[in-house]
Amino acid sequence: MTEHAEQLRRIPRVDREAVAGLRRYAWLVGWWAAGRAVVFVSALAVDALGPAGYLRSEERGSALGLLDAWDGRWYRMVAEYGYLLVPGRQSDPAFFPLYPVLLGGLHRLGIGYGAAGILSSNLALLVALTLLYLLTRELLGEGRARRATIYAAIFPLGYVFSMTYPESVVLALIAGAGLAALRRRWLLAAVCAGGAALARPEGIFVALPLLAIAWHQRRTLSATGRGLALGAVVAPAAALASFPFYLDRVLHDPLAWSRAEHAWGRHFSPVGIVHAVTLLPAQVSNSAWVIRDVVFFALYLVLLARARRAGAPWAWIAAGLAIVALPAFSASFMSIGRFGLLAPPIFWGLAELGRSRRADRAIRVVSIVLLVAATVTVPFVFP
């Protein structure tokens, strides 16, 4: 036996597995680090060279303040002061509670709210990428899983995953719920699904794939197992229901979320998508940035179709479609680009597009270039 083999034998088995695990996922950590490096360097460049006067002095105060801007301020405000509905004005009950709860928890450990936001979002992205990889591997195989994960790490609007926004946490929870359900760990699936719905309203749509998986496993589950599976399907709605109850307790208004959304210019109606289209010229003349979201909306629809062609289950496609299309029912396309980041099938569709080596390379290069460009736009427009 060689000396090296002898040394390896002396390492405890658990440690060896950890080392092997780290090696197995080194590429994933590398892409996560590369994507985040692109975002951080771009943010630092904007801080050093970018235009003054677009961001609040609070956000200009630190080198990475750019990543703490826009909704980040509102999430911090909820974490620090709690909810308050200001009638007739944009106010914070429009922001779902799980992310501020996370910021508040980290703050209690002695981390500042701004740092807590950036830290939690970026670490959550690493978890999200890992879970997205494992989920995709189970559904669509190794090749697509790798590509989907890499594309998610460097997706053009993926700078949001590094901001004080809940998107990376929600993506982790959605992918985690799906993976746990596939592995028959339904209680964990319920926790993840509930958390996703409590962090973003779109999180509720994870119930669709969970329902499909539960239906598929129904004959092989015990009565208790079926109950856990059904509970996991209902958990997002149940967790979501806790939000109006909480708002009723602190603000005496269970509909505070809806009222706040109204003040933010979002009012859901069955014909909202028609209004979104008819009002588009006016919205473009008001702010041309909405074109970005219309382009991503169209791209997401194409990617969902490609994901279906790649063999993604219908339930996931339906969930992705709901995540992408539902915001348009509030009569606006604004921010749909960001909302789509929560739908794993988007990345599966992109992985399907990147099957050939040439397409794969092209997607990677274009994504990184657009990621830099999109990060630089943060002072001018919210994601």
Add this chain to the structure above:
Amino acid sequence: MRGVLVTVAVACLVACGAALTGWGLQAAVLPPPTKAARVTARAVSWLLRYRLVDSRFRIGGGPPVRGECLQAWIPAPHHGGEDRGTVLALDTGRALVVSPQGVRLLGPSWPEPRTLPLVELDLGGCSRMLAPRLAAILQTKHIRIERAFAAGHPALAIPVRTKRTRIVVYVTPRTFKPFAVAVDSRRYRAHSRIRLTRLTPARLSGLMELAGR
């Protein structure tokens, strides 16, 4: 049958667990709004609910004045349409019309400091002038309230600082409905009693006629 019951019971337990955990997390980690914030937000709600406010005030040692302040769509001669605006009519014959173009004075006027119309609008309890001031301090989170007496009644006082004046809105201690305003500026010191009033067609047409002049 037993299997179905077990399935449903476990599912209900999981769902209740999700709801309770969600609620518990929010209640345990997020701070509730302060009383000052709740009182101020409620006062804003009251102000936004009424389009007409009746007032009685006296500026410095001047005579008592009655006012009625309307929030409405008022004629906009420069584009031929209508703009959201405010009309404050005083029983002295003086009136102020506030539109996006600025403040227009009607009736008897004399050389006066620029702050006088602003002081009159605040004292008149013009709801869409006062409400944004209160909402603005709500968003800064630097709010405080004090116990006070106003117009002979116990009240909660919400102080608001603006560029030129210091305003105090007095609300009832139980319903938090605004009922008095105090304005303190370099030149003027005044109190008013305000009453949020239901708008009737007769009063609307009278005030709109004034705004259209």
